[in-house]
Amino acid sequence: MYLFVRHRDDVLIAMLVNTLVPLCSGIAICTYLYFRCELDFMRVSPRTILARMKKGWSVFMATSPVDIYASSNIMLLTFIAGNVAGGYFAAREKINPAGTKF
Numbered sequence: 001m002y003l004f005v006r007h008r009d010d011v012l013i014a015m016l017v018n019t020l021v022p023l024c025s026g027i028a029i030c031t032y033l034y035f036r037c038e039l040d041f042m043r044v045s046p047r048t049i050l051a052r053m054k055k056g057w058s059v060f061m062a063t064s065p066v067d068i069y070a071s072s073n074i075m076l077l078t079f080i081a082g083n084v085a086g087g088y089f090a091a092r093e094k095i096n097p098a099g100t101k102f
Contacts (some may be wrong), residue, residue, distance in 0.1 A: 005014045033039035074093070078086030 003015070008081055030039060034041075074090045077089050
């Protein structure tokens with residue numbers, strides 16, 4: 001990302017890079033697994049998809065408050081303490097999540 005993003009106005013490029021990396025790696029691993037015959041594609045009806053989404057809705061609703069809480073910590077810290085403190089905290093969370101010891 002540091003090759004493409006140099007200024008504050010490059011926020012769209014930063015978002016594009018952050019989006020393309022997981023997308024390209026997902027496509028690459030699916031292609032690899034498909035050609036090694038470890039991945040089979042199946043047709044799934046829209047009715048089955050909707051049924052599974054309805055069954056999993058409660059799990060999604062149960063885990064979303066935790067995700068919102070975890071992401072709002074950085075945002076609230078940035079509002080209160082400033083961009084630098086928020087950036088340091090976010091970097092620390094990426095390197096060592098939840099204060100785990102090595």
